[in-house]
Amino acid sequence: MNESARHTSNDQAPGDDERDASGSIGAYTAGLAFALLLTGASFMVAQTHLLWAPGLPVGLAVLAVAQMGVHLVFFLHIGSDPDNTNTVLALAFGVLIVTLVVSGSLWIMANLNENMLPPAAIMEMQR
Amino acid sequence: MTSLAAPADAAGVPQPMEAGGGGPAPVRIVVSYGFWIFLLSDIIMFSALFATYAVLSGRINGGPSGHDLFDLRSVAIETMCLLLSSYTCGLGAVFMERRRLRGFYWFFALTFLLGGIFLGLELREFASMVARGAGPSRSAFLSAFFSLVGLHGAHVTVGLVWLAFMVAQVAARGPRDFVLRRLRCFSLFWHALDIIWVALMSLVYLMGAR
Numbered sequence: 001m002n003e004s005a006r007h008t009s010n011d012q013a014p015g016d017d018e019r020d021a022s023g024s025i026g027a028y029t030a031g032l033a034f035a036l037l038l039t040g041a042s043f044m045v046a047q048t049h050l051l052w053a054p055g056l057p058v059g060l061a062v063l064a065v066a067q068m069g070v071h072l073v074f075f076l077h078i079g080s081d082p083d084n085t086n087t088v089l090a091l092a093f094g095v096l097i098v099t100l101v102v103s104g105s106l107w108i109m110a111n112l113n114e115n116m117l118p119p120a121a122i123m124e125m126q127r
Numbered sequence: 128m129t130s131l132a133a134p135a136d137a138a139g140v141p142q143p144m145e146a147g148g149g150g151p152a153p154v155r156i157v158v159s160y161g162f163w164i165f166l167l168s169d170i171i172m173f174s175a176l177f178a179t180y181a182v183l184s185g186r187i188n189g190g191p192s193g194h195d196l197f198d199l200r201s202v203a204i205e206t207m208c209l210l211l212s213s214y215t216c217g218l219g220a221v222f223m224e225r226r227r228l229r230g231f232y233w234f235f236a237l238t239f240l241l242g243g244i245f246l247g248l249e250l251r252e253f254a255s256m257v258a259r260g261a262g263p264s265r266s267a268f269l270s271a272f273f274s275l276v277g278l279h280g281a282h283v284t285v286g287l288v289w290l291a292f293m294v295a296q297v298a299a300r301g302p303r304d305f306v307l308r309r310l311r312c313f314s315l316f317w318h319a320l321d322i323i324w325v326a327l328m329s330l331v332y333l334m335g336a337r
Contacts, residue, residue, distance in 0.1 A: 014163040014315060024224075028217040035210055039328075043203060046333040057334060064329035068322050075213055075318040087163060094167035098174040105178035 014076055014087045031074025038067040155308060162312040166319045169282075173323055176278060177330065180271040184335065188266035193335025196261055198252070202332045205248050206324065209283075212241035213321040220314045226302055235294050238317070242287050249280050272331065279327055282320055289313055 042063045045051050051059045072078045078087055117125075151157075184193070219234030253273070256262065263273035293313050296306050 014159050024221050025218060028214055028221070031217075032210065032214045039206055039210065039325075042329060042333055043199070046337065047199065056337070060329045060333055064325050067325045071213075071318060071322045071325065075217055075321070076315065086160060090160075090164055090167055094170055097171050101171065101174045102178045102181065105175075106181055109182045 014078060027074050027077075031070055034070040034074065035067055038063050038070065042067075155304075155311075158308045159311055159315070162315055166315060170319070170323065173275075173278070173326075176271070176275045177326065180275045180331065183267040183271040184331075186267035188268075190266040190269065191259070191261045192268070193272075193331070194337065196256055196259075197332050197336040199332065199336050201248055201252060202328060205245050206328055208241045208245040208248070209321055209324050212238045212245070213318055215241065216314055216317045220310065223297075223302060223307065223310060228297070228302070231297070232294065235290060239287060239290050239294075242283055242290070246280060246283055246287070249276070249283075253277070276327065276331065279320070279323055282323075286313075286317055286320060289316070 042060060045056065045059050045063065072091075078084060078091065152160075215234045215237040219231050219238060222228075222230035222234060253276075256269075261269055263270050290313065293306075293310055296309070300306055
């Protein structure tokens with residue numbers, strides 16, 4: 001079976017690029033430019049006082065999520081066209097699980113921390 | 128009566144199903160999709176270590192904190208290397224699609240070089256931290272740091288070995304279909320490592336070095 005011939009079904013795999021080759025070099029270059037811009041912004045924001053200090057984590061998170069989006073679209077070619085539905089659905093499920101694991105762990109551990117007795121009080125109870 | 132077979136019209140002629148029409152997807156699609164599922168599960172594994180790090184990052188037990196240890200200039204160079212290697216990997220794949228093998232070899236050699244520089248810088252950072260008494264056993268923060276960043280480094284190492292194998296395979300077998308499929312999976316893997324590094328760089332280094 002010669003797979004290099006264009007298939008006729010409506011599926012598209014992650015990493016697939018339907019554009020012609022010269023177009024995809026342009027896409028990779030654009031992706032690199034965006035990624036460099038966002039990385040530069042992250043480093044600048046972290047090392048200067050451009051952002052209000054307590055808002056820094058949020059700012060860095062926004063820049064990081066934006067850069068991940070750039071990588072997904074320009075490097076992994078995950079698009080919004082209907083052919084990509086399976087890929088995007090799997091990605092959405094992955095994002096859901098990652099969010100649950102990270103935010104759930106932080107929430108539970110913060111709660112445990114708050115409700116834990118200080119070591120001195122435990123010693124007191126054991127006496 | 129219900130039937131699990133394809134629906135038939137009044138004359139009993141099977142009609143194509145609404146969804147999945149056109150028969151099974153080509154191997155190329157199935158392989159890439161399966162590898163995509165693997166990558167997502169890998170990212171979920173990383174998310175557990177990210178959560179561990181986020182919980183433990185303040186537990187320095189009187190030892191050095193990220194502010195004392197991290198060298199942002201070295202991190203910037205590492206980020207550059209990984210980003211550029213992702214770019215050259217993409218260009219190498221484009222040259223492969225056009226069957227221009229010389230360009231492919233050059234860009235994949237560049238990818239290997241940049242990945243190697245990244246790994247060297249990371250190992251140097253680890254060695255200098257251990258030499259300063261900030262090894263993984265010093266505090267909970269450092270245990271979490273070494274597992275998270277070390278796992279990413281291990282992935283990059285595996286990626287470099289895989290890259291060398293793929294180049295050898297292209298040299299030995301030529302641009303055949305199964306070689307192209309494996310190359311596609313490798314590209315996905317390499318780009319995904321870059322995505323994980325973005326999260327690492329922001330959460331661990333940029334937030335930790337404050």
